[in-house]
Amino acid sequence: MLSVHCGGGKCHPHALYYGSRQGITPNHTMLNLSNGNGKLANDTLIFNLPAGKTCPGAMFCKSFAVVDENGKRKIQDGEYTEFRCFAASSEVQYDAVYNNRAHNLQLIVDALKNGSAADLIHDSIQHNRTRKTAKVRIHESGDFFSGAYLDAWIEVANRNPDLKFYCYSKSLQLFQGFKLPENFYMTASYGGKFDYLIDAGYFPRYSKVVMNDDDAANLGLEVDHDDSHCFGEKPFALLVHGTQPKGSIWGAAIRIRRAANKFGGYNKKNRQSVTV
Numbered sequence: 001m002l003s004v005h006c007g008g009g010k011c012h013p014h015a016l017y018y019g020s021r022q023g024i025t026p027n028h029t030m031l032n033l034s035n036g037n038g039k040l041a042n043d044t045l046i047f048n049l050p051a052g053k054t055c056p057g058a059m060f061c062k063s064f065a066v067v068d069e070n071g072k073r074k075i076q077d078g079e080y081t082e083f084r085c086f087a088a089s090s091e092v093q094y095d096a097v098y099n100n101r102a103h104n105l106q107l108i109v110d111a112l113k114n115g116s117a118a119d120l121i122h123d124s125i126q127h128n129r130t131r132k133t134a135k136v137r138i139h140e141s142g143d144f145f146s147g148a149y150l151d152a153w154i155e156v157a158n159r160n161p162d163l164k165f166y167c168y169s170k171s172l173q174l175f176q177g178f179k180l181p182e183n184f185y186m187t188a189s190y191g192g193k194f195d196y197l198i199d200a201g202y203f204p205r206y207s208k209v210v211m212n213d214d215d216a217a218n219l220g221l222e223v224d225h226d227d228s229h230c231f232g233e234k235p236f237a238l239l240v241h242g243t244q245p246k247g248s249i250w251g252a253a254i255r256i257r258r259a260a261n262k263f264g265g266y267n268k269k270n271r272q273s274v275t276v
Helices: 086-093 095-114 117-128 147-159 195-199 213-218 249-259
Strands: 033-035 044-047 063-067 073-077 135-138 164-169 184-189 206-210 236-239
Touching: 033 117, 044 117, 063 086, 073 086, 086 095, 095 117, 095 147, 117 147, 147 164, 147 184, 213 236
Parallel strands: 044 135, 135 164, 164 184, 184 206, 206 236
Antiparallel strands: 033 044, 063 073
């Protein structure tokens, strides 16, 4: 596979990578990244880890996929779960999603042990990026589970100043010890163990999951549907979506919105492109 090496904080041009995936068998030593989804345009590379299992700061949304004695996957909610993580549900529903995220975690853990995590992430991004790639969404599923792992992503952002890296995180305690590059945008995610750091004013840009538009308005928050608020300065709201536990008030809120022909979930038909 083609490779680009960086030195002194600068990287060689990425032209060798454009179109490099055509006709090439997937390299199992590379991380899996995708281009866009039902919410984000194809100019965004998305990297994921297993939901819940890699989210040490999660509380109210903590859910994860487990395999039972019959080899079947099911959702397990955390002790304090109020609404279910949509990403965990996807791992139960789809084999490829579950396997790809497990693959990514194993490669990351191994690379952290030998000190090559930043190289692994950087090379995987170059392998998957296209001429249109402008942004990298870190963790549509999963979170930063250690300082060493966060440090690897910070190094990758420094190596790629032409890309905007962004994420939501509940691992807020980790970010207090790092200075983020100008092209690295972290939105603190409310509803976790470290909310007190948001309340104390350390993270002025944060997101909060709500049931409907009225709840967001009552909090004085705009609702984001395309991640554009991740590049602003103000807090914002996200509407709960995805499969919820039977009898959940959050699931009822989703059904009420759908019945009123309001937002019920993301798909490519209602996807918006973000320019930053």
